[in-house]
Amino acid sequence: MIAEIGRFLIALAFLACVAQTLLAWRGADQGGRSGAARAGTAAAEIAVIAAGLAFLLLVISFVRSDFSIAYVASNSHVDKPLLYKISGTWGGHEGSMLLWCWILVLFGLGLARIGPKDPALRARAVSFQGLLSSLFFAFLAFASNPFERLLPAPIQGADLNPILQDPLLAIHPPMLYVGYVGLSAAFAIAAAGLMQKSGGRELASALRPWALGAWVSLTAGIALGAWWAYYELGWGGWGFWDPVENASFMPWLLGAALVHSAIATEKRGAFPGWTVFLALIAYILSILGAFLVRSGVLTSVHAFALDPERGMWILGMLGVSAVAGFALFALRAGSLGEGDGFEPTSREAFIGANNLLLAVTAGVVLIGTLYPLFVDLMGWPMISVGPPYFDASATPLLVLAAALMPMAAFMPWANGGAKPGLKQMRAAFLLVPVAGVIIAFIAFGAPVLAVVAGGVGAWALCGAAMDVGVHWRAAKVRAARFAVAGRALAHAGVGFIALGAAADASRPADIHRSLATGESLTIAGRTLTLEGVRRADGPNFMADRATIRVDNRFTVNPERRFYPAAAQTTREVGLGSDWRGDLYVSVGEARLREDGVMVYELRAAFHPLVWMLGFGAFLVVMGGGLALTGRLISGVPARVRVRSDAAPADAAAPVEAAEARA
Amino acid sequence: MTKARRRLLITAAAGTVLTLAAALAVMAMRDAMVFFYSPTMVAENPPEPGQRVRVGGLVVAGTVERPSSGGANFTVTDGNAEIRILFAGSLPDLFREGQGIVAEGAFDEEFRFTAANVLAKHDETYMPPEVARALRDSGYWQNGEAAPSSSYGDSVQETGR
Numbered sequence: 001m002i003a004e005i006g007r008f009l010i011a012l013a014f015l016a017c018v019a020q021t022l023l024a025w026r027g028a029d030q031g032g033r034s035g036a037a038r039a040g041t042a043a044a045e046i047a048v049i050a051a052g053l054a055f056l057l058l059v060i061s062f063v064r065s066d067f068s069i070a071y072v073a074s075n076s077h078v079d080k081p082l083l084y085k086i087s088g089t090w091g092g093h094e095g096s097m098l099l100w101c102w103i104l105v106l107f108g109l110g111l112a113r114i115g116p117k118d119p120a121l122r123a124r125a126v127s128f129q130g131l132l133s134s135l136f137f138a139f140l141a142f143a144s145n146p147f148e149r150l151l152p153a154p155i156q157g158a159d160l161n162p163i164l165q166d167p168l169l170a171i172h173p174p175m176l177y178v179g180y181v182g183l184s185a186a187f188a189i190a191a192a193g194l195m196q197k198s199g200g201r202e203l204a205s206a207l208r209p210w211a212l213g214a215w216v217s218l219t220a221g222i223a224l225g226a227w228w229a230y231y232e233l234g235w236g237g238w239g240f241w242d243p244v245e246n247a248s249f250m251p252w253l254l255g256a257a258l259v260h261s262a263i264a265t266e267k268r269g270a271f272p273g274w275t276v277f278l279a280l281i282a283y284i285l286s287i288l289g290a291f292l293v294r295s296g297v298l299t300s301v302h303a304f305a306l307d308p309e310r311g312m313w314i315l316g317m318l319g320v321s322a323v324a325g326f327a328l329f330a331l332r333a334g335s336l337g338e339g340d341g342f343e344p345t346s347r348e349a350f351i352g353a354n355n356l357l358l359a360v361t362a363g364v365v366l367i368g369t370l371y372p373l374f375v376d377l378m379g380w381p382m383i384s385v386g387p388p389y390f391d392a393s394a395t396p397l398l399v400l401a402a403a404l405m406p407m408a409a410f411m412p413w414a415n416g417g418a419k420p421g422l423k424q425m426r427a428a429f430l431l432v433p434v435a436g437v438i439i440a441f442i443a444f445g446a447p448v449l450a451v452v453a454g455g456v457g458a459w460a461l462c463g464a465a466m467d468v469g470v471h472w473r474a475a476k477v478r479a480a481r482f483a484v485a486g487r488a489l490a491h492a493g494v495g496f497i498a499l500g501a502a503a504d505a506s507r508p509a510d511i512h513r514s515l516a517t518g519e520s521l522t523i524a525g526r527t528l529t530l531e532g533v534r535r536a537d538g539p540n541f542m543a544d545r546a547t548i549r550v551d552n553r554f555t556v557n558p559e560r561r562f563y564p565a566a567a568q569t570t571r572e573v574g575l576g577s578d579w580r581g582d583l584y585v586s587v588g589e590a591r592l593r594e595d596g597v598m599v600y601e602l603r604a605a606f607h608p609l610v611w612m613l614g615f616g617a618f619l620v621v622m623g624g625g626l627a628l629t630g631r632l633i634s635g636v637p638a639r640v641r642v643r644s645d646a647a648p649a650d651a652a653a654p655v656e657a658a659e660a661r662a
Numbered sequence: 663m664t665k666a667r668r669r670l671l672i673t674a675a676a677g678t679v680l681t682l683a684a685a686l687a688v689m690a691m692r693d694a695m696v697f698f699y700s701p702t703m704v705a706e707n708p709p710e711p712g713q714r715v716r717v718g719g720l721v722v723a724g725t726v727e728r729p730s731s732g733g734a735n736f737t738v739t740d741g742n743a744e745i746r747i748l749f750a751g752s753l754p755d756l757f758r759e760g761q762g763i764v765a766e767g768a769f770d771e772e773f774r775f776t777a778a779n780v781l782a783k784h785d786e787t788y789m790p791p792e793v794a795r796a797l798r799d800s801g802y803w804q805n806g807e808a809a810p811s812s813s814y815g816d817s818v819q820e821t822g823r
Contacts, residue, residue: 163755341668344671352672352675353675356675356676356679357679360680364683364687367687368687368691376795381697381698381703382697382791382792383697384695384696384698384716384792385694385695386694387694388690388693388694389687389690389691389693389694390690391690392686392689392693392694393683393690393691397683397686512732512750512751512752514730514731514732568755568756569755569756570755571755586752588752589728589752589753591730591732592730593730599730603751603752
C-alpha cells in the first residue's frame, strides 16, 4: 500500500509544480499580489508536503525493509544498522532523485515566502522554480519511480554498497544536493528578473543570499565527500579530478564566481549582465553534473547506478533549462543596464579578475571532463583525460586567483589605488612569512607548483589576518563586522586549503609491502610494526583487524571487511593524526610467503598537514555562513557611493563605513 | 576611465587569460591524454613500449595469480584476444574474475603490460564504457544482450580467509 501512496504523492507533487508554474506566472502578470500568486504559493506548499511525505514513506519502507519495493530491495538488507537503513534512502539513484526533487520544491516554497521583495519578481521566480521542479518530478514519475514494485518480493535485499555505509556518507549527499539544487533558486530569480526587466543591481541583491547559501552547502558537501574518499576508499586521495568530482567542482567554481560578482553588482552596479549569466549557468552545470554522474557515460572511480535512458531524460531537462535561460538572457540582457566605471586597481577590477579566473578554470575543467565523451561520440579511439591534464591547466589558474585574493580586500571601490592598498596591507612586511614557507617547501623537496601554492597559501593567510586587523575597527556596525569576519574567515580557509594541498602534493612516496607479524617498515621517519591480526566482526560484516605499532608511541588499527550480503570487501583505514599530518595505513590481502609465513599486504603513507584541507573547508563554510547571517539580519547593504575626488590614501575606511550604513 | 577604455581593458584582460588558459589546456591535453586499447587493438596494432595507455576487458576466470611477493597478475579478454597484466599494487576491493576492468600502465619491450593502477568501481555490476565498447566491437557482446559477466559466488572472496 505504501508504494502506491508514494507513487500517488509523487504524481500529486508533479501536478502541484505544474500548477505552481502556471498560477505564479499569472500572478506575476497581475503584479504579484493577486489571488493567482497566492494560489501559486499554495501549490508550492502542496508540492513540499506531498514530496516530503513521499520521502518519509520511502524512509519508512527502508526502516521496515519492505523488499517488495525494488529500490529498497536493491539498496538495503535486514541486517544493516538503522542509520544506514535510513541513509540508504538516498544511497541510490531513485531515492536521491526524490531527495533532489524535495529540495527543489522546498526552495520553491522558500522563494514564495522569503524571496525577492518585489512581489511581481517574487511570483515570477516562484513560477520559474515551479518549471524546474516540474521537469525533475516528471523524470521521477515517468522514468525513475522509487516506489516501483518488485514481485514476488525477495526475502532479502541486495544491501547498500558497503563503502557507502559510513556516517559521513549519510550526510554528504543531502548537503551536496542543497548546494546543487539551491543554485536553482538563483537561476529562477535571474530568469524572473530578465522576464520582469529588473535592474541588474536589484537582481543581484535578490539572488545573492540564495547563491551564497547554496554555495556554502555545496562547499560543505564537496568537503565531506573528499574527506570520505580520503579515509574510506583506502588509496589516500582526497581528490582525483575524477569526472564525478568535476561534476560538483564546476558548479562550485561558478558559484564562487557568482557570490563575488554579485557583491560588485549589488554595491557598485558593476558587471550586471555577467552576474545574471553566472546565476543561469551555475545551475545548468549542476544539471550537467547530474547527467555525468547518473548516465554512466564516463568511466569514473565513483560509478553509481547507471542507465543511458536516464541520461537522455537528464539531457532533455538540461536542454529545456538552458534554452529557457539563455534565450531570456539573449533577449533581455540589455535591460540590466551598464555598470558604473572603475579603475584597474579597484575592488571591482579584482573581483572581475577573480571571476575571470574561476570561470576560465570551470571551462578548462569542463573541456577535460567532456572531451573523452566527445571522442567516444565521434567513434574515435577512446581516450581518458586524467589528473596530469587538470594539474597542468586548472591548478595554475586557481593558484593565480588565490594569489590575487588577499589584495582585493584592501583595494578601494571604483577609484582604486594599488599603492595605498598594499601599504595598508603591509604587503612588504607580509612577504617575510611567505618567503619562510616557500623556503620550507623547497627544503622538503616539494615540486615547483607545490612550492608556489604553499607560498600563495601563506600569503592568503597573512592577508586574511591583516584584513581583520585593519578593517574590524573601521567596521562600526554589526552588518559590516559580519561582512569583514566572513570575508577574512573564508579567505583564510582558501589559504589553509592551498597550504594543505601543497603539502600533500609534496608527501613522501607511499609504500606497499607485505609484512608478517613482528616485521616493520619505515615511512617519513616513523617505524610501523605489525603486531598481529585478529577477527573483529561487526553487525553486518566480518573483519580482520590489524594492530600496527608506530614508534612504540601509539597503535593504528586498519581493517579489512567482508560484507556477505553484497559479497564485497572493503578497507577501513588506520589513521594516526597529529598536527604534522596523518599516518595512513590500510591492510590488504593475506597470503602465504615462500617460507610458509602468513604475510599481510600493507599500504602505508604519510600525508603532511592534511588536516589543513578539512580545516580550510570548514573556515570557508563558516565565512560564507557569517556573510549570509549578516545579510539576513541586516538586509541589503547600501550602495557604495564613491566621490570622484576621494583621496585614495585613506579610501578603504570610508568604503567600509559606507557598507556599514545598511 | 571612459567606457570605451574600460571595455578595451576588460577585453584585453579576458583575452589574455583565455589565451593563457587555452595554451595551458592544449599543452596539458597533449601530454595527459591516455588512449584506450582493447586486447584486439593491441594484437593488431600495439602501442609503443613505454607509452602510457589504458587497456581493459573481462578478467578471465582462473588467470588471477597472486605472487607471494605481493601484487597480482591476471589476463583480460574481449573474446578475440587477451592481454596479460602485471600489477604490483594492491588490487581494488571490487576486483573479481569475470568483471570488466580498466588498467592504466605501459607495455615493456617484452610486451608485458605493467599496470600502474587498476581502476576500482563503487558498483560491482558496473561495466566501464571502454570495455563495453571493446566487447561490442569484438562481437563478444551483441547489442540488446544483457551485459556479460561471470557469476561470482562466495568462492571468489579475495580476503584469503
